Amino acid sequence: MAGERVQPATLSRSEAALVASEGKAPRTERGRKTLRAILDAAAIEFGEKGFHEGSISGITRRAGVALGSFYTYFDSKDAVFRALVRDMSDQVRDHVAPAIRAAPDQIAAERAGLSEFIAFVRGHKEIYRIIDEAEFVDPESFRLHYATTADRIAARLKAGAARGEIRADISDVHAWAIMGMNVFLGLRYGVWQDDVSPEAVADSIAEMLARGIGTK
Amino acid sequence: MAGERVQPATLSRSEAALVASEGKAPRTERGRKTLRAILDAAAIEFGEKGFHEGSISGITRRAGVALGSFYTYFDSKDAVFRALVRDMSDQVRDHVAPAIRAAPDQIAAERAGLSEFIAFVRGHKEIYRIIDEAEFVDPESFRLHYATTADRIAARLKAGAARGEIRADISDVHAWAIMGMNVFLGLRYGVWQDDVSPEAVADSIAEMLARGIGTK
Amino acid sequence: MAGERVQPATLSRSEAALVASEGKAPRTERGRKTLRAILDAAAIEFGEKGFHEGSISGITRRAGVALGSFYTYFDSKDAVFRALVRDMSDQVRDHVAPAIRAAPDQIAAERAGLSEFIAFVRGHKEIYRIIDEAEFVDPESFRLHYATTADRIAARLKAGAARGEIRADISDVHAWAIMGMNVFLGLRYGVWQDDVSPEAVADSIAEMLARGIGTK
Amino acid sequence: MAGERVQPATLSRSEAALVASEGKAPRTERGRKTLRAILDAAAIEFGEKGFHEGSISGITRRAGVALGSFYTYFDSKDAVFRALVRDMSDQVRDHVAPAIRAAPDQIAAERAGLSEFIAFVRGHKEIYRIIDEAEFVDPESFRLHYATTADRIAARLKAGAARGEIRADISDVHAWAIMGMNVFLGLRYGVWQDDVSPEAVADSIAEMLARGIGTK
DNA sequence: AATGAATGAGAATTCATTCAT
DNA sequence: GATGAATGAATTCTCATTCAT
The missing domain is CATH 1.10.357.10 (Tetracycline Repressor, domain 2)
Incomplete structure (x- = not known):
């Protein structure tokens, strides 16, 4: 369960909309990839540990990005x-x-x-x-x-x-x-x-x- | 929902067993009452706020006992x-x-x-x-x-x-x-x-x- | 190391003095035995766990007496x-x-x-x-x-x-x-x-x- | 005794190794300084009060950093x-x-x-x-x-x-x-x-x- | 955009000591 | 004397979020 790709590697239209609704759409190709990585990592992290046990740092670690980068794309853990x-x-x-x-x-x-x-x-x-x-x-x-x-x-x-x-x-x-x-x-x-x-x-x-x- | 009595005011046999399975059965009447109060308060606290948002201090406050008294009857929040x-x-x-x-x-x-x-x-x-x-x-x-x-x-x-x-x-x-x-x-x-x-x-x-x- | 008797089963003169110096000499035979049990238990408890990890309840549990009885003979853990x-x-x-x-x-x-x-x-x-x-x-x-x-x-x-x-x-x-x-x-x-x-x-x-x- | 400098102001090779062995080596210059400050403060705190009486908050107060920063560099008080x-x-x-x-x-x-x-x-x-x-x-x-x-x-x-x-x-x-x-x-x-x-x-x-x- | 150090509020848990029975 | 429930101060540790670089 944990390792599987949960979503396609690029953002579909509705996903972009969805993300945008949380406030921070990526502008560059690089940004798009980072967002994708974070989203995938979050599905794995929360799927494995649940929301409360899961952590932002767990997500960014899995995604291979810096902790701070999370907040470039989402306003909060809830988001x-x-x-x-x-x-x-x-x-x-x-x-x-x-x-x-x-x-x-x-x-x-x-x-x-x-x-x-x-x-x-x-x-x-x-x-x-x-x-x-x-x-x-x-x-x-x-x-x-x-x-x-x-x-x-x-x-x-x-x-x-x-x-x-x-x-x-x-x-x-x-x-x-x-x-x-x-x-x-x-x-x-x-x-x-x-x-x-x-x-x-x-x-x-x-x-x-x-x-x-x-x-x- | 919060205020309702969730259980009878004394410990039934099965409840006593249940609590004992967590390890700390009361030995006096006074203890029995305190345990009952904590159990009722916990049902209310967790029912209102959920497990993660609920707190031990919230439970003991509702139960009208000291924080430490919680640990006289339960080993942990999980318990x-x-x-x-x-x-x-x-x-x-x-x-x-x-x-x-x-x-x-x-x-x-x-x-x-x-x-x-x-x-x-x-x-x-x-x-x-x-x-x-x-x-x-x-x-x-x-x-x-x-x-x-x-x-x-x-x-x-x-x-x-x-x-x-x-x-x-x-x-x-x-x-x-x-x-x-x-x-x-x-x-x-x-x-x-x-x-x-x-x-x-x-x-x-x-x-x-x-x-x-x-x-x- | 833990199980051995550290002191004789009765209080010698100097031991009595020693205990008295901490303030609470036993008056009855029953009291003398309880004191002895606590002292032995304390040697074992502290020897095994050290002062900070050792606990009064550990001592009284080993001694087979109630927690409160400790304070009948000693003023504090330090004592x-x-x-x-x-x-x-x-x-x-x-x-x-x-x-x-x-x-x-x-x-x-x-x-x-x-x-x-x-x-x-x-x-x-x-x-x-x-x-x-x-x-x-x-x-x-x-x-x-x-x-x-x-x-x-x-x-x-x-x-x-x-x-x-x-x-x-x-x-x-x-x-x-x-x-x-x-x-x-x-x-x-x-x-x-x-x-x-x-x-x-x-x-x-x-x-x-x-x-x-x-x-x- | 308390005020004296216990270690040089920068991390020597062996110190870096030592700290790394506890798991969290700093990656920036700023981090290096903070770690140094915490280590010095810990020597003072524990030297003055001993391990059990000394506290993490005492260490961070002396080091002039936030409580949480301690855990950026060490996993626990024991560490x-x-x-x-x-x-x-x-x-x-x-x-x-x-x-x-x-x-x-x-x-x-x-x-x-x-x-x-x-x-x-x-x-x-x-x-x-x-x-x-x-x-x-x-x-x-x-x-x-x-x-x-x-x-x-x-x-x-x-x-x-x-x-x-x-x-x-x-x-x-x-x-x-x-x-x-x-x-x-x-x-x-x-x-x-x-x-x-x-x-x-x-x-x-x-x-x-x-x-x-x-x-x- | 990305990085990672810094922050501090918040909560669980421990246990010596007190005290009513 | 003995009992064990009650108390609450004190501390460690977590982690979402901020921010300087």
């Missing part, structure tokens, strides 16, 4: 963390979205979403430490992440209902339930153990959902 | 936290168990369990901060709590299946899914907002489960 | 330590004196003194930790111990000179030199290693002294 | 102390060595060594507090200091014996004896009182040694 949470949140969404869109119907979409999610998590185990710790470090990000995710699911279900693939009486409650299932299944079968394949897990759940909220 | 996690975990279980046992069938049991859980959480909002933060402070407790809870659910489902109330093909995956649903529904409808009643939430889910894993 | 230093100092003197007195001449006396000293130290290794630490804890005791010891040696040498066994030009300088030799030889061949017997060490030194300050 | 013991130990050796080397024969060398030692000690009275307290704070340094010193003396005596200036039957025992004499004579005539000149003390001892272990 990198916030940027990271948003970044991770976006990554999950971006990674899972295509499979969901490609699914033939809504139940299949949920199966694909869960399966992809678990698979993604296996390659990014730090994601739980980072997003969950936001509950304590930056509750706003935490709420935003889950509220947004639940909304997305609710919207999907609604659309599925409109298409007649999902029972009409589903609601936000179901969206939150599905999100909760996914999160814990990701923790259990993605982060903690991989004794069951993502597909097998997703199949079980999809079957339950098909009967539970599907229209047959 | 109270561990004791607290275990305590909260036990409380949830103890609170929810009777309703589950009293239910006529397995689906009704899950409904009752969720409903009670949300209701309990509304009166103990600090429970999320404490148990979830264990992921970072004392991962072992965290794992233990969720692994134990999932096992308990799995055992219930298995028993239900044996009685023919639950489909035979359910597995641990379903137990983790149900736990995840419950946790997030508790967060959304217990801690964050109470725009929907626990019963209504539980009804929706129970219906889905009845179709999804029930035998009709 | 036991002072009592102990004086006690150890007296013990060395009392142990070594007979052999010195019994020696046929002054050089033989020095040999006997050194030999006995090393032997004694082997059975009471804590003596160095306690007496030497007095330099930092209670400098007065430390000075007193060494000044007294040096004086005693000087007096012996003078008497020897008067009897014609020792050169007439010896002085305090020689007394301090002899004491220094003895102390370091005790440390090296008594406490640290016992690869050479006390007698062999004493023989070497006696020979040197015979030529160096003896009259042949 | 400075260790560095200091090693430093003092080296200083004594370096100070005394030239006089020993310049002496015409081995007995003269011992006289010169003792004389210089006492003189040095008069100007660095803190040396005893620091080296002796190592027995309790960092026994390894303590052992090392004395074992090394004794070895050095033994080697000198052996060389003297090879040249026929010293009797052939001298051994480690004599080396330890001589070291012990020197240490206590330094304490008595260097630190405690200066009623006898270093030369006079050294003359007395040299005469004793000439007869005792010399070949005439």
Whole structure:
């Protein structure tokens, strides 16, 4: 988990925006690289040690830059963390979205979403430490992440209902339930153990959902 | 959330055991009261501020005892936290168990369990901060709590299946899914907002489960 | 070193005096035993851990009495330590004196003194930790111990000179030199290693002294 | 004693090595100065108050730097102390060595060594507090200091014996004896009182040694 | 932009000593 | 006399942040 590259080596548009929102966009190519190095290092540091145990000096050491350079790009420890949470949140969404869109119907979409999610998590185990710790470090990000995710699911279900693939009486409650299932299944079968394949897990759940909220 | 009594005013047997496991059981009545005060104060302090922002001096101030008295009963900040996690975990279980046992069938049991859980959480909002933060402070407790809870659910489902109330093909995956649903529904409808009643939430889910894993 | 009884099980006259000088002589038999237990425990505790690392609670735990009981017999941590230093100092003197007195001449006396000293130290290794630490804890005791010891040696040498066994030009300088030799030889061949017997060490030194300050 | 300069104002090679061994060598000139100031201040603080009574804040106050700066250069209170013991130990050796080397024969060398030692000690009275307290704070340094010193003396005596200036039957025992004499004579005539000149003390001892272990 | 030294507020922890029972 | 809980001053160590070079 620790060693893996968490993000591409250059800043994408949305990442630049994200960083800019914390106030300090790099102007030169050299600066861009330093920022990238710091961001990657922060994901590793916080993923390994958590926010409170992780340190700025740990980040800069990993990034191979001087301590002071950190403050060229971020205003505070909280700021990198916030940027990271948003970044991770976006990554999950971006990674899972295509499979969901490609699914033939809504139940299949949920199966694909869960399966992809678990698979993604296996390659990014730090994601739980980072997003969950936001509950304590930056509750706003935490709420935003889950509220947004639940909304997305609710919207999907609604659309599925409109298409007649999902029972009409589903609601936000179901969206939150599905999100909760996914999160814990990701923790259990993605982060903690991989004794069951993502597909097998997703199949079980999809079957339950098909009967539970599907229209047959 | 902060002001509520989290535990009874005397140490029950299991609480005594719990504390003793951290090493320093009181030998006099006076000591018993002080320990109780510290434990209650710790639940409030950590519930309000979280583990890292909470302080020993905050705990002893709330408990109305001297700073040093804390160390008469606990070896460290981590130690109270561990004791607290275990305590909260036990409380949830103890609170929810009777309703589950009293239910006529397995689906009704899950409904009752969720409903009670949300209701309990509304009166103990600090429970999320404490148990979830264990992921970072004392991962072992965290794992233990969720692994134990999932096992308990799995055992219930298995028993239900044996009685023919639950489909035979359910597995641990379903137990983790149900736990995840419950946790997030508790967060959304217990801690964050109470725009929907626990019963209504539980009804929706129970219906889905009845179709999804029930035998009709 | 730790387990050995450092003093007899009852208080001798001088010990009683010594303790009384710290202010709190026991009145009952029960009290006498408790005091004895505390004194023994203190020698072990300080011998093992040193003054600063040693603790009152460590002493009372070893003595098998309650923490508070310590203050029934001593006014402070310093007070036991002072009592102990004086006690150890007296013990060395009392142990070594007979052999010195019994020696046929002054050089033989020095040999006997050194030999006995090393032997004694082997059975009471804590003596160095306690007496030497007095330099930092209670400098007065430390000075007193060494000044007294040096004086005693000087007096012996003078008497020897008067009897014609020792050169007439010896002085305090020689007394301090002899004491220094003895102390370091005790440390090296008594406490640290016992690869050479006390007698062999004493023989070497006696020979040197015979030529160096003896009259042949 | 407290105010005297204990070490030169810049870091010598060996000092740099010594400090580096504790892990944090300065990289800039400014850093070098700060480290020097801390080291000097520590010698004064510990010399005056001893290790346990001395405090980090006392050191940084004397050094005129912020409390935290201490930790830029040392990992702990123990670490400075260790560095200091090693430093003092080296200083004594370096100070005394030239006089020993310049002496015409081995007995003269011992006289010169003792004389210089006492003189040095008069100007660095803190040396005893620091080296002796190592027995309790960092026994390894303590052992090392004395074992090394004794070895050095033994080697000198052996060389003297090879040249026929010293009797052939001298051994480690004599080396330890001589070291012990020197240490206590330094304490008595260097630190405690200066009623006898270093030369006079050294003359007395040299005469004793000439007869005792010399070949005439 | 980069560097790394300096800063100091903040918190956990220890333990001698007191005292009510 | 004995007990052990309570007290709180004192200290070490951490680390985010600032700033001079």
